Amino acid sequence: MTDVVRLDAVSKVYGTGQSAVAALREVTAGIPQGSFTAVMGPSGSGKSTFLHCAAGLDSPSSGSVKLGGTELSGMDETRLTKLRRQRIGFVFQAFNLVPALTVTENITLPLRLSGSRVDRAWLREIVSRVGLDGRTGHRPAQLSGGQQQRVAIARALMTRPEVVFGDEPTGALDTMTAREVLRLLREVVDGMGQTVVMVTHDPVAASYADTVLLLADGRIVDTMTAPTSERVAERMTRLGAWV
């Protein structure tokens, strides 16, 4: 399978001299097209830094990050912003919807910001796939947390991105609602061939992924395929994540 995202020997150091912190140490990883990957690890292990470097939100101190063959390291901020807007989807813990806009307006906002035409048929399909039929005129405050996250997922999918990155996408949801959102992300991968990468603290969330990358102290220390929540939890405990 082709890798949509490829990190080669990526290191990230924050600060200099005595106060320097190595957040990522020579991380090499590939994210195959059409896969669902969870990134886990103890607090401070480098998960957010991994996501930010992989998504072009932060630049590595050394190493190479490629999105669909395009080298991101060394790219200036203007080109990175354009690339993120057109080729990457983001889903955040706090939904990040615009309160004054309707569901449809929120979903189409990234396209309108980049001056692109809105494909109405694609919009209808996305709305239906994420289960928001009949809600398109609502504003975020009129929706439940789970529905708001569905809007955010729809917004992320609207530009047909090469990869969707989720930063704790179920972190603000109750258990039942979180499961529904995870099932939706699974369906987005299985039914649409979308590639999804998600940072999570929750072994149950990670068990929805095809592969779990386990980070500890800025390194990938394990790669689990076909993960179960029990195996992930057990591995996290051995890493000292919950002691």
Ligand SMILES: Nc1ncnc2c1ncn2[C@@H]1O[C@H](COP(=O)(O)OP(=O)(O)OP(=O)(O)O)[C@@H](O)[C@H]1O
């Ligand atoms: N902007 C920054 N400046 C300095 N140090 C930073 C910065 N961002 C992260 N770090 C440090 O880099 C290391 C990795 O941080 P990161 O946020 O990637 O970990 P994480 O696994 O996402 O943690 P958490 O689960 O607590 O969110 C930590 O030691 C952190 O303190």
